[in-house]
Amino acid sequence: MKIIDFSSTVFCILIAPSFLSADEISDADLKFFESKIRPVLVKECYKCHSIEAKKSQGGFRLDTRKSLRDGGESGPAIVPGKPEESLLIEALRHESFEMPPSGRLDDAIIEDFVVWIQRGAPDPRRGKSRSDQSTDSALHWSFQAPVRPSIPQVQNDAWPRTDLDYFILQKQEAAGVRPVDDAHRRVWIRRVTFDLIGLPPTPSEVETFLYDESPQAYEKVVDRLLDSPHFGERWGRHWLDVARYGESTGHKRNFTFPHAWRFRDYVIHSFNVDKPYDQFIREQIAGDLLPAENWQQRDEQNLGTGFLAIGPKDLIMGSDSQYWADVVDDQIDATCQTFLGLTVSCARCHDHKFDPIPTKDYYALAGIFHSAETLYGTNPGSGAGSNAHPSELYALGENGAEQNRIYLEFQEKLNSLVKPIQQAENALKKARDSKEPVDNIPELEQNVKKVHQQRKELLDASPPRPDFAMAMREKEKPTNAHVLIAGDAKSKGDLVPRGFLSLVKLSDTPTIDEDNSGRLALAEWLVAPENPLTARVMVNRIWQHLFGEGIVPSVNNFGATGKSPTHPELLDYLATQFVEDGWSIKRAIRRLVLSRTYRLASTHDDKNFAVEPDNVTLWRMRSRRLEGEIIRDSMLVVSGRFEPGPPEHGSVVTDLGDGCLVRQLDPEPLFQSQTFRSVYLPTCRFFVPEILEIFDGPSPSLVTGARAVTNVPSQTLYLLNNDFVVEQSQAAAQRLLKDGAGKQQRIDLLYQTAFNRRPTSSEFESAIEFIQNAQQTLSQRGQPNEKAVQTAWAAFCQAVFTSAEFRYIH
Amino acid sequence: MTTSHGQPNSLFSRRQALKSAACGFGYLAFAGLANSQASVANQNPLAPKAPHFRPRAKRVIFLFMDGGPSQMDTFDYKPQLTKDDGKPGQRRNANLFGSPFSFKRYGESGLWVSELFPNIANRHIDDLCVIRSMHTDSGSHPQAVPFLHTGNLQFTRPSSGAWVLYGLGTENQNLPGFITINPPKILGGAQNYGSAFLPACYQGTAMGRLGRSVKGLSMGNLSSDNLPRDLQLEQIRLVEKMNRGLLDQRQVDPQIEGAISSLELGSRMQDAVPEVMDLTRESKETLDLYGIDQGDPDEFGRQCLMARRFAEAGVRYIEIAHTNWDQHRRLTGDLRLNGRQTDQPIAALLTDLQQRGLWDDTLVIWTGEFGRLPEIENGDGRSHNPAGYTMWMAGGGVKGGMAYGTTDEHGRTAVENPVHLHDMHATMLHILGLDHERLTFRYSGRDFRLTDVFGNVVTDVLA
DSSP states (O other): OBOOOTTOOSOTTTTOGGGSOSSOOOHHHHHHIIIIIHHHIIIIITTTSSTTSSSOGGGOOOSSHHHHHHOBTTBOSOOTTOGGGOHHHHHHTTSSSOSSTTOOOOHHHHHHHHHHHHTTOOOOSOSSOHHHHHHHHHTSGGGSOOOOOOOOOOSOTTSOSSHHHHHHHHHHHHHTOOOOOBOOHHHHHHHHHHHHHSSOOOHHHHHHHHTOOSTTHHHHHHHHHHHSHHHHHHHHHHHHHHTTOOSBOOSSSOBBOTTTHHHHHHHHHHHHTTOOHHHHHHHHHHGGGSOOSSHHHHHHHHHHTHHHHOSOOOTTOSOHHHHHHHHHHHHHHHHIIIIIOOOOGGGGTSOOSSSSOOHHHHHHHHHHHHTEEEEOOOOOOOSTTOOSOOOOOEEOSTTHHHHHHHHHHHHHHHHHHHHHHHHHHHHHHHHHHOSSOOSOHHHHHHHHHHHHHHHHHHHHTOOOOOOEEOEEEEOSSOOOEEEEGGGOTTSEEEEEOSOOOTTSOOTTOOOOOTTSOSHHHHHHHHHOTTOTTHHHHHHHHHHHHHHSSOSSSSTTOOSTTSOOOSSHHHHHHHHHHHHHTTSOHHHHHHHHHTSHHHHBOOOOOHHHHHHOTTOTTOSSOOOEEOOHHHHHHHHHHHHTOOBOSOOTTSOHHHHHOSSBBTTTBOOGGGGSOOOBOGGGSOOBTTBOOHHHHHTTOOOTTSOOSSOBOOOOHHHHHHHHHOHHHHHHHHHHHHHHHHHOSSHHHHHHHHHHHHTSSOOOHHHHHHHHHHHHHHHHHHHHTTOOHHHHHHHHHHHHHHHHHHSHHHHEEO | OOOOOOOGGGTTOHHHHHHOOSOOOGGGGGTTSOOOHHHHHTSOTTSOOOOSSOOSOSEEEEEEETTOOOGGGTTOOOHHHHHTTTSBOSSTTOBBOOOSSOEEEETTTTEEEETTOHHHHHHHGGGEEEEEEEEOSOSSHHHHHHHHHHSOSSSOOOOHHHHHHHHHOOSOTTSOSEEEESOOSSTTGGGGGOOTTSOGGGSOEEESOTTSOOTTOOOTTSOOTTSOHHHHHHHHHHHHHHHHHHHHHHSOOHHHHHHHHHHHHHHHHHHHHHHHHOGGGSOHHHHHHHTTTSSTTHHHHHHHHHHHHHHHTTOSEEEEEEOOOOOSSOHHHHHHHHHHHHHHHHHHHHHHHHHTTOGGGEEEEEEOSOEEOSBOBTTTBOOEESSSEEEEEEETTBOSSEEEOEEOTTSOSEEESOEEHHHHHHHHHHHTTOOTTTOOEEETTEEEOTTTTOOOOOGGGBO
């Protein structure tokens, strides 16, 4: 759960004074340096005068504040406040040294340096050089490989059930708090069922568990849930949040992705079969390059690369180079945030300010993605603002490639007829409209007929359209990427060999051959057991989904500006265990939910609260609000309308078709009431289903690791008035009236399905009072009796949906 | 914020509903229980928040003139262009096109305004701060519209209204804090009032659709035919009882407290919103002032009057929109129509704000996404121009009767004191008491702002 913190509204540079040089530097000076000075230094000087240069020329480096002031063999390079005495200015003016040797810089740039030195040469760069920084950063906890810690000693060793409980209890004992009691079995089974499959337990599942006296009672529930096909839907949705899953391009012209759902189903399937996480990563980065035993496996692996293809795209962008730079940026950003918990995109324009990620690392990754082709389809569109960058798709099936070749040929022929048809028709129209007599009208008519006939023949023999998916494939010739100065596609810097982030140090870094993009090597680099981030980031995500907050609360940011782990040893224990278990996500989840910690009640405790109000030590379970999807799914379960599985053609977007939303396609069907699970609802960018907008669903254009949780009136209004909720209330009422013999029984049934408990006697009374009153009022106003009964019960069901208990788990 | 929670059954009086500010949250009862994360997380994220410094205005009414109004035909008088009419311009095969409209100086300030806006010119020119040196980054609608609204044309970013709501919260919890009437469906669509990475509660509440009539306009999910209102109130009481039962059982639970508050507020909103949007509550004089039911000014008059009613009721950020400012052809006729449709309503809005004592607290902004070129096209049209255009501000915090910055002699490019769109955003936030460099939200490892890494407050225009 993301806590909305209003206190941290200070620009990040200012809240990190430890990264600033000793003397304070004003905003204006900082801006001046960053916009006028640093880019020039990077572009013109670093090549020969930085730690990266093989041998700093003249023994002089200007990549740090200190080294610039210390100078080289010829003495200090600058005298702050005195440009005329500064060697650097002389050199720039080509008065003594001639720097840069490639040619004198513009006077305006030199003048900037004069002004800068006059202002005292304020320089925010850290005291040490960048590679000194890396040494610094080597101290940052997350950049060192996790080491499996020993299980800590605790005083109350009767309490822990599993290894992880020792880590939790040890912190609690140190903090002087005591874990509260275990949750009631009813509370626990509701919690674990929502957490694992995103649906409420049925009354009979609750009953079975309540009376199961075997020592394996809890295990049985967990194993049943892990085996449920709904497990993948629940955990797949978590993954789709970070994978910024969307079924359209977003941006100003919003083109549909009618085949994106195949990636969605791939993700759900992967969770259901407990695909080892390392394999899951390999497939998403380089599934097309993995060996396959048969075409089914080949397709499955290719589907994974949809991860890289589904990002937002600005298809009307005129500049090719800018367009592809943005596509690749999305791929780098998604890859690094999702798998590594790192925000690498900063380095597109300048060296990362806080993490040791130099610009060159960014472009090393960029080369990998630029060497691959992104297959996302999209309709060419029409008119002004049409799609400037349509692409092919991956064709599924045993003979997909061949089928696709035939299909593309056919498409091409069809397209080649568009112009002749237009020409023939225009010629005929012109002749007919002409005021002068025209004698070749029959001939022109014949022409029109002929081209239409050609089209008809072609269509009659149209080959079947292959099943498509969004994916990646290699380009014929891999290329390295140029550094783009300040991220500008028009200003190219050095060419950078393809590679990975230098902050991760492996004993055996995979090599990238000249003849391939390096995606496969990138995948291997990500899943190398030595990679300090990959396993930690994933177990932290799992932890977050089960306990409400990550051990590292900033789940997408394990860098210097991220938050520190609350239980670092526990995180490392879980990460190393995860790898040892063969990267099994289900085993990791099982380990967590069977712990004593997960079994705790969420009850208040004055003593603990006085000592540790934030519950960082988890002396009780955190109660959590269910996500919009789950609230909706639960209503469908209670109403009896819940339909398992995806819609017929995969997605509503598939039926909508291929084209630009609003301009070519009416988006109305995206908002129609549906009864399938929320994970299958259409997810077009900027056209998100209403319940998700209202209950803090993720923005599909952005990598979302932790959703916000708000509590605002629009949510109440939705539950009180929205047609979907009214429909479900009516259906639930019909169901109760049919299944329940009397009032008491119906109320009891509803409470058991919606809240997984029985009503208290006063709850019975309030409910009956409300229903009777509503029924009477409606009858008095002339509603037929049967209708009044229906409406009254529906109103009661809706009250249950609107209540807090329905959307919280404790 | 000192009032305590009322009696559960006496919460829903209309008067109270309209007057209620963001107080009366039960969570305050727990304020004494240390500043725990839990209680911070469950505070109402829309509650009013202190600005960074003393604000000049408290709210914004943003008049979006969709399409790119022509500066040289409205507020940027270019006699040289008239002289050079018919001479070759800078565009290939396109001659310069002097404004077909006559200009006059108005008021004490003597600012020039074209004949299109007689009411604004005669009654309010000395209230306007006209910035004639605007420039922006894109000359295409689908990029420039989101850029105007979010300060970014490359990525999905929060809209300016969402930033303001995030920064200041809102005064009347019975109404949405950010309302946008008739936003464009395309050109970025929901992006223009979205919250992106800010929590969803900061997104704009959209009503209607650009170019459509606002008669019968209402907010979604406000009511349902399913249940008569009195029974729905019974239903809400039942839910409240259930929630209170749960709270009793849990002893301390700020989340359930929050749910109780939001139920109460949602119920009040059901009464408050239609009441505020009900224009029949206005006097005949007021309706006439805005030109309601008077033909051309009727539609935009309704929007302007609703904007005033929202402003009066404490909505933080209100955007209304008038479309059809994209005159590639038929400029002479279409701009006259636009004038007839918007002049009287906008003048009425300004008058009304002054008469009701809302003037000093309200910043009114009139702008399109860019301006137009001095050359002619398609008979009597002009094409897009991001390099120079005009916007104006009025009301709290800005100098009236002032023109700031200039374009060149033909109105093509901002030359003196150019004001970039980022500067406009920075200035708008500044007027609201927000430092655009400090209004940040951490997402993806860094702190984002409306103005990205740009923007300078145009201090010369501040009163």
